[in-house]
Amino acid sequence: MTQLPVLQPGPSEVTGDHYLPARVDEVYWGRLPCEADSPVLTIESGETVTIDTLSHEGVLEDQGRDPVAFFAGHGIARDGVLDDAVALAASDHSRVVGVDGPHVVTGPIAVRGARPGDLLVMEVVELLPRVPYGVVSNRHGRGALPGEFPLQGEAFSVFASVVERADGRLAGSLPVAPASQKRAVFDLAPFLGVMGVAVAGDSRPHSVPPGAFGGNIDIKLLVEGAKLYLPVQVDGALAYVGDPHFAQGDGEVALTAMEASLRATVRFTVLREDEAIAQFGRLTGPMVETEEFLVPTGMDEDLDEAVKNCVRAAIDLLEARWGFDRSHALAYLSAATDFDISQVVDIVKGVHAKIRVADLDG
Incomplete structure (x- = not known):
């Protein structure tokens, strides 16, 4: 495993105009923000925010809801486990097991001047791994082969480490079988699986299905330098991010990919309705732009x-x-x-x- 630094909550490695940690009393767990929710941060259009995101792997109930014990089983010492993950798992957060989704979401962020009809542009400026490991899971008859997998009970999780290739590039590594010394090594391409804006009304959407508002879109093209365009649903947009990945294949067939926490710096820019229509027509759902x-x-x-x-x-x-x-x-x-x-x-x-x-x- 590579010696990547562990980015605990705090101001180190913060490059944005603002910093938003994943505080227990402010994150959403299993639900997404709606119009009735208050922003945890308000910014001007064009400003950047460095946001701590948390992976749900290691904090869920089917993994013991104890990330220290879960990751200790894979050789990770206490100082290698994120303090905000430990705090969330130990909290009395209002997430309802079996009803709400698994994703931890940081936000919402209000962008002054955003209004319905506009587009919110979320530009991914920087994505820093917070830990040198991740987890891939298949659970509860979900994934591309429900009823066939998982083979091992209700949930099966594979620990994946971050390693360094000979040319210095970071890669993911996971065993091909239990206790096997043979490993699959694959390229990393970190991105945020959840990027969205609040829906109208006072009902918080489930965190799993995506929609016109974005949410859990899981588009792996959203690496550093990419932009996501979202139709604004409510005044201020009330944007949020979560579901951090180190790598994913299109399809994400197991259910999750290499899930692992990221420190993300995102620029939020309002594209006015008339300019948005001139550039793209009337977008009714998410659109990504890469180079x-x-x-x-x-x-x-x-x-x-x-x-x-x-x-x-x-x-x-x-x-x-x-x-x-x-x-x-x-x-x-x-x-x-x-x-x-x-x-x-x-x-x-x-x-x-x-x-x-x-x-x-x-």
């Missing part, structure tokens, strides 16, 4: 319908931004655009389309 791609999304409990919704969103974007007629847009998408499965394990399944901007702006 290479614009990435519209489609979601539905039925994967076939999620694909259809993604194709429609991609056609709308091509029509609004580049002046395609809809038949030519479909032809271009078929010839040149990958439609990837974001995840199939969050009740509402996700698909995203990678439209290569250089094809159209060159």
